[in-house]
Amino acid sequence: MAGAVQSVVSLSKALPMNGGNGLYSYANNSTYQNKAIVAVKDLITEAIAEKLDTSLSSSNTICITEMGCSVGPNTFVAVQNIVEAVLNKYQNLVHDHSRLPEFLVFLNDHALNDFNTLFTSLPPDRNYYVAGVPGSFHGRLFPADSLHIVHTSYALQWLSQVPEEVEDVSSPAWNKGRVYYSSAGDQTVKAYEDQFAKDLDCFLHARAQEVVCGGLIMILVPGRLDTTPHDRVFSNISYDILGSCLMDMAKMGITSQEKVDSFNIPIYFSSPREVEATIEKNGYFSLERLECLPLEKSQDTIQQKARAVSYHIRAGLEFLLKEHFGNEIIMDELFDSFNKNLEKSQVFELGLTYSLFALLKRKTTLID
């Protein structure tokens, strides 16, 4: 297994992320993901060295997709890792290096992603061809049998939607007084868990058509141990603190209680057992490897850490917050308050942070 990741938190990537290059842009607030990606480099290299079948491509082109690419720069690091690992493998096999494969890399994210920023920040000296693919990875995006390697990093924790029952006043899963599931009742948690499983199944079903037999999927997603309670996950505690800030604003009359009740963050932190069960039930892929990687505590001060978390969550959630609360809530005020409450909280002592790494291989037949 790769060395433990040198980061305090595994924070999440929203759709769409804040675009451009400003203070609260995703591009300037995604160092946590970057640390996680660097740490799994060895896992990716091993996966390709051991599990990639070099006879997969009928042409001389390897087609790779990076799903949930956002606006970079992390996505370019991940892509370069994969391309180098494949090249290394071929260099050991092919004597005539003019016969090394070419690479076509499809960078995918929602159609509202800032592809303009992504395309103008592509590494100029890259050794692969690039295309951008707009659309949800929960559905089909590519022709049948057109992909050899799929990589997705810090994206699958985003649910395709808030579970319907969580927003249904008549349901026992209704999430009154909170904006997140982690300190909610069992039925709310179950609704989130089911939505994650359903979304992962949709993702795998679509990829099963698109990935050639023997092709690989590498998933990196923030998660938790099977034994970690939801309310001990670092990010979950943070989202609950954000929820309490919103409720304070409702009490002060800045927004309404109803608005807070009907806002829910569509993110879920799964465990290895949950991921494995969904892959097995889906049936199209064999699970070749599943790791739960702890992320080490940072040595920064509480103030530095609170600020980083606040900026990071703002980059991910600002779009959703503005869409729901409109101009009622001033983002600077909300995140100032969030920052202060993070500093006062015990999240930096108590919060646990793990990333899950899963390596899947497309079965040749369903009896594999």
Next chain:
Amino acid sequence: MAGAVQSVVSLSKALPMNGGNGLYSYANNSTYQNKAIVAVKDLITEAIAEKLDTSLSSSNTICITEMGCSVGPNTFVAVQNIVEAVLNKYQNLVHDHSRLPEFLVFLNDHALNDFNTLFTSLPPDRNYYVAGVPGSFHGRLFPADSLHIVHTSYALQWLSQVPEEVEDVSSPAWNKGRVYYSSAGDQTVKAYEDQFAKDLDCFLHARAQEVVCGGLIMILVPGRLDTTPHDRVFSNISYDILGSCLMDMAKMGITSQEKVDSFNIPIYFSSPREVEATIEKNGYFSLERLECLPLEKSQDTIQQKARAVSYHIRAGLEFLLKEHFGNEIIMDELFDSFNKNLEKSQVFELGLTYSLFALLKRKTTLID
């Protein structure tokens, strides 16, 4: 040959076009191209019916690229034409319609193109997969042997750069006092003609690597008859009028004579003989068809036509003008003056407008 195109002018498509959906956006000022595209529908359908080899693709996917796509909507009309023509051909050949091919369409334009607008305006009910490819089509953009059909419409008239000697004060081709070649001296015209030939050769050289043997390239480009003098081409007259407006502004001290001298519009209107010579010299493609399509006069009033031309040229050139003249020139003033001078001119009586349509097939060997 397809019926004559129902449009008064063949105007050009700049890189980058004005993005978004505003008054001067390309999306709202590209009806001329649309008319031309609709008119060549029959030519495209015939080309595919007669010249496309249905054994080209080793998988069940047809890969198409639309080069110089800008932000739509014209590009979607062109793509739909091509996809339908291919499907029609296969439907006549394949009895089991579940075996019909799938389509992956690569929409290409410069990295500064507004891909965000393009991606959010994709037809929701399309029967093809889409990827955006940022970069200059004068160079490589795709892996070897990865494309079956290339289509480019109203894009190749844009030169990769203003010919160097045209901007060189010490060269006999220096274009002092003008912003365009069409009423310039022979050496300036020759420099533009050579640049067009060089750019087309680069385009064909790159495509020769990317297109499978037997694959097709369809080029639609505004041009002229072999016998049409440059200064009788509708768009050329218009650009000369725009140049005279800029020189008026220099005389009024709004900008400097030097700024006007060093600004040149990187567009060239070629003739069938020039296009044919370049394709032959390049050598990778056989020229299967070459048509020069006249565009009919519109029935609009002079005022309507002048306004449309003014808006259209603004959508195409505003980026370049702003880049060169900065804030010295107010665009509204320039194009008001341009509009008035168009109305007073004889361009609508004298200007000639043609589109060239070329169908090329990738040779199997260079001896073909």
